[in-house]
Amino acid sequence: MINIQQILNEYASISLEEMSGIKLMNRTDTKFVTSQQVLKRILFDAKHDYRVQAVNGEQNIAYHTVYLDTADRTMYMDHQNGRTIREKIRVRTYVSSGLTFLEIKNKNNKGRTDKKRIRIESIET
Known part of the structure; x- marks a missing residue:
């Protein structure tokens, strides 16, 4: 069975330097509660539209x-x-x-x- 980290490994990465150019200091947050199965589906479907931050190759900071x-x-x-x-x-x-x-x-x-x-x-x- 595929886990969340395996899905995230398929994402393109974004570095800390690139993240500094993204304006997250003033934002609107929306939080959701879901099951792991639904989250896996969402992450799988979104992998071409989003990137995962990586520091020294590490995603889970x-x-x-x-x-x-x-x-x-x-x-x-x-x-x-x-x-x-x-x-x-x-x-x-x-x-x-x-x-x-x-x-x-x-x-x-x-x-x-x-x-x-x-x-x-x-x-x-």
Whole structure:
């Protein structure tokens, strides 16, 4: 039986350098829940229209994320309660490259996400 990684291996790749030219910092996100079988079909059908990001030949990029919040978890609770206007602050480190970013994401009441990020040395910074 074919797995998801086998399907993704058939995709053309896109590098980090190429991705930097794609404007993902201000976007609209839509999320779906589906079965693995349906996902496999979608990925198989989309392979000629999309590319998969690869870093040093690796597609499944490992990262470590620390989310920051207020003492009473306001940002988490806003998300859980479906508040349309909300903010997320996190520090994300990409394991294989060692790159670390402080990211602030703001979501407006129209479903648009505006993300700002700066490179930092480490979470301790």
